[in-house]
Amino acid sequence: MAVRWSLPLSGDSTDLFLPWIIGLMVFMAALALAFALGLGGAIARWSESHGSALTIELPAASVAEDGRVVAVHAVLDDIPGIAGAITLGRNEALKLLQPWLGEGFDGGGLPLPVLIDVQLEPGKTLDLEALRTSLSAAVPDARVESREGWLAPLIATADTIRTLAYAVVALIGLAAVATVVFTTSTSLAAHQDAIELLHLTGAYDGFIAQQFQRQALIHGLLGGLTGLALAGGSYVLVARVAARMAAPLLPRLSLDPLGLAILASLPLAAAGLATIVARLTVLRALSRLP
Numbered sequence: 001m002a003v004r005w006s007l008p009l010s011g012d013s014t015d016l017f018l019p020w021i022i023g024l025m026v027f028m029a030a031l032a033l034a035f036a037l038g039l040g041g042a043i044a045r046w047s048e049s050h051g052s053a054l055t056i057e058l059p060a061a062s063v064a065e066d067g068r069v070v071a072v073h074a075v076l077d078d079i080p081g082i083a084g085a086i087t088l089g090r091n092e093a094l095k096l097l098q099p100w101l102g103e104g105f106d107g108g109g110l111p112l113p114v115l116i117d118v119q120l121e122p123g124k125t126l127d128l129e130a131l132r133t134s135l136s137a138a139v140p141d142a143r144v145e146s147r148e149g150w151l152a153p154l155i156a157t158a159d160t161i162r163t164l165a166y167a168v169v170a171l172i173g174l175a176a177v178a179t180v181v182f183t184t185s186t187s188l189a190a191h192q193d194a195i196e197l198l199h200l201t202g203a204y205d206g207f208i209a210q211q212f213q214r215q216a217l218i219h220g221l222l223g224g225l226t227g228l229a230l231a232g233g234s235y236v237l238v239a240r241v242a243a244r245m246a247a248p249l250l251p252r253l254s255l256d257p258l259g260l261a262i263l264a265s266l267p268l269a270a271a272g273l274a275t276i277v278a279r280l281t282v283l284r285a286l287s288r289l290p
Contacts, residue, residue, distance in 0.1 A: 023227035025179075026267065032172070056144055056145075072142060128146055213276075213279040
């Protein structure tokens with residue numbers, strides 16, 4: 001069924017201008033929001049997998065004849081807050097080097113340090129200085145590397161970037177509001193004579209505002225769907241390129257179902273925002289008429 005208009009709004013210049021502007025803003029907002037949500041998931045995975053662990057490193061030696069490993073485990077058994085410790089074999093140590101040296105690297109005769117992966121009990125704190133003191137007494141050349149020490153700055157940086165991404169989304173929303181106000185005011189000025197005539201003949205302000213808000217709703221949906229489609233294609237393209245550029249320290253950005261639902265709701269949010277702003281702008285302008 002065709003929509004009947006009391007005002008010829010479809011002939012305005014904003015009929016072509018506003019959908020593309022909203023589409024561009026939804027495109028930028030979707031990319032920024034996808035990056036922020038993906039980075040938030042990466043931060044959670046980093047914290048879960050590395051936040052409560054540490055590594056003990058012993059200089060290269062033969063594990064089979066090295067009594068230092070036994071001494072280290074003996075010390076760890078007496079430290080409260082440690083859930084367990086596993087000595088990594090040579091093959092497992094080589095796997096840690098593959099992201100930098102390539103999967104074909106077999107180590108050859110390269111001497112590798114002995115790595116002992118220590119897991120901490122959830123919710124408990126560990127006195128690293130006391131652990132280092134106990135280990136240095138039993139195994140002087142042992143080194144304790146806390147993953148939290150190098151992971152905390154990375155998480156703080158990623159969290160700052162995520163906050164900036166959310167700020168960008170908020171600024172895009174403010175720009176969208178200003179754009180709808182401007183285009184609606186322009187359309188009001190273009191149809192001022194017809195609006196004054198409707199107003200004088202007894203047309204309610206809500207009826208006149210409905211003409212503009214319906215137009216804004218259509219523009220918001222069209223622009224939002226277009227922008228979301230372009231953002232989705234761009235995200236898939238970037239994800240494929242990033243998958244080929246394996247970098248050990250870079251997070252793997254992925255979206256969970258909740259994140260996908262939030263992104264899918266952007267066209268509705270854009271249409272709703274445009275509708276509300278257009279209605280308020282028209283009602284404010286009509287309140288000034290005699």
